[in-house]
Amino acid sequence: MSAVQRANTWEISDSEDESDQNNPLSSSSSCTILDQDTCINESNTSAASRSSTAPIEDTNISGDGEKSSGGNSKSRRRRTREEVQEEKETRRAAKVKRKQEKEKLKEEKLQEQQRRKEAVVKVNLLKPENLIKSLTVKIHAALLRDAGCDVLLRTLDGLQWKNCIENQDLPNSIRWTRQALQIEDETKNGDIEEDQVLMVISHNEFEDMVMSHKTVSNQSTPIGDLNEGAESQLQHLYKYLTKTAGKFITILVISHQQRPGSWDEEDFDFHLSQHHLDSEELLVHLQLYWNVTVSFLFGWQEVTDHVVAVTKALSKRPYKALCGDPDLGFCMDGSWSAGVRVDRDGRGLAQVWTRQIQQLNRVSPALAKAVTSAYPSPSLLLQAYEKLPSEKEQRRLLADLAVVGGAKERRVGPELAGRIHRLLTSQNPHLLLD
Known part of the structure; x- marks a missing residue:
């Protein structure tokens, strides 16, 4: 200023x-x-x-x-010790969590591998060639009185199958036991007894059983009086069936007579033609009331073959039960298998009907579709045939049906109409449709 x-x-x-x-x-x-x-x-x-x-x-x-x-001060300001410690704790917790998740995945993977190994071991243990080694054939000591039993013992020893001689509840019986596996429920003694039991008797003992059954049916004398106080084989069988449940018993009746050819009931009656009806009555009674099957064999060689067959079947049963599937293996889903799936509500039957027509020689899908579109089921086509008065008209019923598809318009024709008529109405199973 x-x-x-x-x-x-x-x-x-x-x-x-x-x-x-x-x-x-x-x-x-x-x-x-x-x-x-x-x-x-x-x-x-x-x-x-x-x-x-x-x-x-x-x-x-x-x-x-x-x-x-x-x-900038917020981003550049010096962090406090508590914040640094909190961030370290957060990072440490995240690291621990990732490590735990990794260990959990690793443990699950190990468990899955262990389950697979156990499944493989289980399958290997249940395979017939391995399971048969744990089976033991137990033979009643009374069967050793017959010299033919040596054939059975030599065969079992030759196959290197376990067998033992012991007294059992059912006389003259052969049964099977096997060692319980780790994957199964073990019994007290660690053995599982199979449900199949064989009872080997001679034709004379079978004759005594027939007489015992006839005596009981007539109620004239007690069963034991027939053998002078000794219990018959039938009585032993009834006691065993009453005391033991869930057993399937097969009676093998041995005859030392050589069979000339194939088995025929009329040729083999154990020289008991007078008791033929009584024998049939006993067989029916055992089958219907006790589910006991009776087989007539000639000699101990056939008995041995039967025992070997049953042993092999028992060794295969657990593996079949493990690998079994309720669905049929050859009925695969999908169009590639050339099959048609039919549901319980009937869905798919129309396609089955079309495929059935298409199976005829020189029939295209369009031709089959033309027939099944006009008559959706075989019963409707049969009803249409029945309404026509003559067979000639029946054969030409489908001839004029139009076939949809293709470059030009066409019909089913009389030749295919006649083949379909023969397919549905012919009574001759050997008739050629073409």
């Missing part, structure tokens, strides 16, 4: 006029001075204006600076 006042004072001074008049250069100098003062004034004015505006700009800048510096 002093510079401005001084410049104004110079402008109204009298000495300035005089000096101007006397000295022409003074004006220029004064102008120069004024110009300098003016420049100084202008510079001061601009500085003042800058100083007056500076606080606003500084305020804005400081405000923005505070905002920007505030954002």
Whole structure:
């Protein structure tokens, strides 16, 4: 402000006029001075204006600076020890969690591998060639009185199958036991007894059983009186069946007479033609009431073959039960198997009917579809045949049906119509349809 006042004072001074008049250069100098003062004034004015505006700009800048510096301060500020520790704990917890998940997946994988190994071991143990080694054929000691039993013992020893001689509840019996596997429920002694039991008797003992059954049926004398107080084989059998449940017994009746050819009931009656009806009555009674089967064999060689067959069947049964599937293996789902799946509600029968027509020689799917579209089931076509008066009209019933598909319009024709008529109405199973 002093510079401005001084410049104004110079402008109204009298000495300035005089000096101007006397000295022409003074004006220029004064102008120069004024110009300098003016420049100084202008510079001061601009500085003042800058100083007056500076606080606003500084305020804005400081405000923005505070905002920007505030954002940077949050990201750049030094973290406290608690925050660093918390972040470390979070990272450590995430690392532990990932490690636990990894260990869990590894454990599940190991368990799956273990289950697969156990399944393989289970399958191997249940295979017939391995399971048959755990089977034991137990023979009643009474059978050793017959010299033919040596054939059975030599055969079992030759096959290297386990066998033993012991007294059992059912006389003259042969039964099987096997060692319980780790995958099965073990009994008290660690053995599982099979449900198949054979009872080997001679034809004389079978004759006594027939007489015992006849005596019981007539209720004339007690059963034991026939053998002078000794219990008959039939009585032993009834006691065993009453006491033991879930057993399937087969009676093998041995005859030492050589069979000339194939078995015929009329040729083999054990010389008991007078008791033929009584024998049949006993067989029916055992089969219907006790589920006991009677087989007539000639000699111990056939008995041995029967024992070997039963032993092999018992060794295969667990493996078949393990690998068995209720669905038929040859009825595969899918169109590639050339089969049609029929549901319980009947869905799929129309396609079966179409396939049945298509099985005829020189019948395309379009021809078969034309027939089944007009008559959706064989019964409807048969009813249509029955309504026609003559056989000639029946053979030509399907001839005029239009076949959809192809470049030109065509019909089923009389030749195919006649073959379908013969297929559904012929009574000759050896008739050629073509």
